[in-house]
Amino acid sequence: MTHQVKLGTKPVNGSRGYFLCKCDECGWLGSSEEATGGGELYYCPICSAQEPDEQVGAAQVFNTMLAHIDAQAARIAELELALFAENQKRLDVERQRDQLLAALEKAVVRQAYKPGSGPDWWEQGRAAIAEAKGGAS
Numbered sequence: 001m002t003h004q005v006k007l008g009t010k011p012v013n014g015s016r017g018y019f020l021c022k023c024d025e026c027g028w029l030g031s032s033e034e035a036t037g038g039g040e041l042y043y044c045p046i047c048s049a050q051e052p053d054e055q056v057g058a059a060q061v062f063n064t065m066l067a068h069i070d071a072q073a074a075r076i077a078e079l080e081l082a083l084f085a086e087n088q089k090r091l092d093v094e095r096q097r098d099q100l101l102a103a104l105e106k107a108v109v110r111q112a113y114k115p116g117s118g119p120d121w122w123e124q125g126r127a128a129i130a131e132a133k134g135g136a137s
């Protein structure tokens with residue numbers, strides 16, 4: 001589990017009167033454009049704390065963004081591991097399916113029935129093999 005860093009999503013547009021601010025409560029860092037409220041009162045868009053701090057130092061910004069990048073990299077690593085595990089499961093299922101199909105095919109081929117004249121299990125096995133191979137029975 002990684003520490004969640006909350007960054008705003010809009011650039012800080014100073015020419016439109018917005019400024020960078022950081023919430024002391026939850027750590028959110030972003031443009032005041034994303035804050036809720038209006039006029040003199042504005043609130044953190046994440047936790048609704050009043051007036052996120054607009055005195056944000058460059059080191060604070062850098063450290064917050066670095067923590068965000070680290071958290072994203074850790075999340076990507078977790079997702080890659082989960083994806084790898086899921087892919088392994090899929091490969092195992094495909095291998096088992098292929099083994100069962102091969103065993104079924106052997107059992108069906110050993111029998112000397114003509115298509116349409118064999119017992120149900122044989123006809124069903126023949127049809128399943130044909131379907132698995134993508135052709136008509």
Ligand SMILES: [Zn+2]
Pocket residue numbers: 023024025026027028044045046047048049
């Ligand atoms: Zn907050």
